[in-house]
Amino acid sequence: MQRTRTSLIATGALTGLLAVGALTSSAASPAPEAGFDQDRSAELAAEIDPSEPKSVILLIGDGMDDSMITAARDYALGADGRFALDSLPFTGAMTTHGLKVGPGPDYPVAYVSDSAPTASGWSTGKKTVDGRLSQGPSTAATVPGEDYRTVLEQFKEDGKLTGDITTSEITDATPAAAAAHINARACKGPADMATCLPAKKANGGKGSIAEQLVDNEVDVLLGGGMSSYTQPTDAGGGQTVLSYAQQQHGYRVLEDKTDLAAVTSLAGGPVLGLFAPVNMTPMNNPLVATPPPGAGSTTTECTPAERGDQPDLSAMTEKAIELLDNPDGFFLQAESAMIDKQEHSTDICGAIGDLVELDEAVEVALDYQAEHPDTLIIVTGDHAHSTQIVGGNTDGKLTATLETADGDPLTVAYSTSDVGSDHTGAQIRVAASGPQAANVTGVIDQTDLYATMLGRTPSTLPGPGAPQPLAPQAAVAAVRSIDRDVVRRAGLPVSVAAAGASKVTVQLLSKGRVLATRTVGRTGGDVRLKSRRAVTGKLVVKVTATGPGGSDVATRTVRTTR
Structure with a gap:
């Protein structure tokens, strides 16, 4: 690469x-x-x-913990290099545990969570159970909980523009938690509702995740997931979710990076970019870890993938900011989703490429903040993963080795499963810049981000005698x-x-x-x-x-x- x-x-x-x-x-x-x-x-x-803050840009690396950040940094920049996300002035650690279903009102703790409850945590300020999106816990996975208002919905209610972009399906857990409420993350389209029957529109519910996202009239929706939108709605009329979005809510549909570049404002209506049938293509070709002595070698480098006409995350972020920028402010959530998905596949090159691309999106956000200092930028993940930097190619169930920017070998191991890899319960990085960014310091829980993004009651800084601004x-x-x-x-x-x-x-x-x-x-x-x-x-x-x-x-x- x-x-x-x-x-x-x-x-x-x-x-x-x-x-x-x-x-x-x-x-x-x-x-x-x-x-x-x-x-x-x-x-x-x-x-x-x-x-x-007047505006908030939340950048998420799915599965991005400190070990994955370090591996990507070592490979792309060398051990002494620094990413843009490393430059944010305030950094802390964030806990990510969730809950388990049960009789309540005190639900058991889930120390290792998936992306649905973790994304719901910062979106709503409240804990919930695995698989559930911005909806409270309950007695069973198929029993709906209470719908919780999200940060995006509050910004929308306050008259501000909103955006939700990802490199996965736009109906996947992390982007869905921003503007959908449902008991199971698998209920992406009207044909996928077997475990969410009360939520079906035909049963008087809010519908599938795909339907809820457009019903919430998010101004900029970008990612993969066209297959969920070509499904017929179950509310009659013979419409697909896509035609429903166009006819009922005035969405303009974008299918490639040329379409994305051609949109210059929201004056013609909201935009729905669906750039792949399901998930978008990772930035790099895969290097999948294998049992020792492992994949790769001391001279192996990652190679760019052929991504066709799909825009990358930094281009989507730049366009979303351009469209959302206005005097009243906006909320934008941008996710690099394939970090996590390639970690599940023990594909170190895929995960590295999409973490580096997340950092390019952070640079885009910082460029905007340089001219709009009333913008809060937060960079974090949703949960930890099992990618570990190890001493050699026999130090794990599955290993892979790459040559870093230093010219030295880097070996990573995956040991949570004999095949593939899974989440862990470790705390993760959170960093911020801008108004109220100091609230991410120390050890916080991801639910704390909810109050920070909505704007906490401002405190008063020390008066005369306090340190003067740095020249x-x-x-x-x-x-x-x-x-x-x-x-x-x-x-x-x-x-x-x-x-x-x-x-x-x-x-x-x-x-x-x-x-x-x-x-x-x-x-x-x-x-x-x-x-x-x-x-x-x-x-x-x-x-x-x-x-x-x-x-x-x-x-x-x-x-x-x-």
Whole structure:
């Protein structure tokens, strides 16, 4: 696989880079002695914003725990690299247990949960049982519980736009929990309702998951799952769910990335993108773990999959934000679902590819937040999985080995089953940036995210004598020379680091003339600056970081060659 990001700097190395006053040309963080003795208290204090968020972007890596994040990071960036999701200023751990059916009112604890109760947890702020979507526990799996209002529904009720996107079927558990209420996650379409009979529309219920999603009039629905929407409804009239969505709710149906690119606003009605019959194709071809000595080798690399006309998650995220952006704010849930599904298959390359793609979507969100600081970004998973980084290819029931960006072997093991792999009950990563992001620190439960996304009662920060906002700092790295045609066609690669900033702008100039302008996240990032015309001679890269404590400018001179 071509490495997804050839970063000149690691985002997580911000403090050390600024402390030593220069950036390196390596993807690795500097050594601990290179300025890591600088205290970060003022920097973190400047990130605290107790105000209620206007918009919320929730990014979910299904099955994404710290072990899977580390494996993907080691492979794509090397052991000292950092993802964009690692750069979010506030990080904590999140518990994910659920409940079991029973007589109640006190239900037994399920220490290992599936995606239905975990996604319902942050969507509703309440625990429920395996297989159940935004509906409370009950005496048996086929007995419906109480419907719980979701974050998405509350945003909708408040008059805000909403979006729900995924790389699985849009009717799968995680996206479904945002805007559907049903006792069994398997009840995706009208033909799948054997275990959800009270919910059938013919029986006076809310219908299948596919029907509920469009009845809730989510403004942007993107993912796979066309097969659920081509099923006939059971309420009569001979309609499919798809035609019902179009005729009853005015949905515009998108079938590939060309359709997605062509939509520029919601003025023509909500959009329903169904880009695959069921789940969308993972980003990478599979490398499936096998019994020792395992699959792969010390020189094995992942290879990109042929995905046809399917958009990737970062493209769907960028388009969803473009469509939802408005003065009143919005809620968007975006899920990289195939991490989990490829972990179940012990496919390490598939899981890595879709975790790296989730990180690309995080970058898209951070780019938006750089210009809209009233946006809360949360990045987390729904539950842990059994992917483990191990010492060698005999250290597990099933193993696979890859060559990392460091050039060294990485072996992962799966040991929960003799064939395939399953969830575990470990706590997982949660990280956030923006208003009320500090609420994710420490150890929280995933139900706590519900109150944070809806906006907690703002607290009052300390008054006079409290630490003052950190004066912004900026640093920039780029090559010293580059072919002018490369600048025009592919762009000049630039890495930026910043601290204490609420906005970071990067410009490419020639003789004082601005050739290109980009914004990056508040802590920096990687961009490519393209010039529409070939320019010979000296170029200047100018980075301006502005924030509560003032502004700072960093420049870098680059010479073009013919």
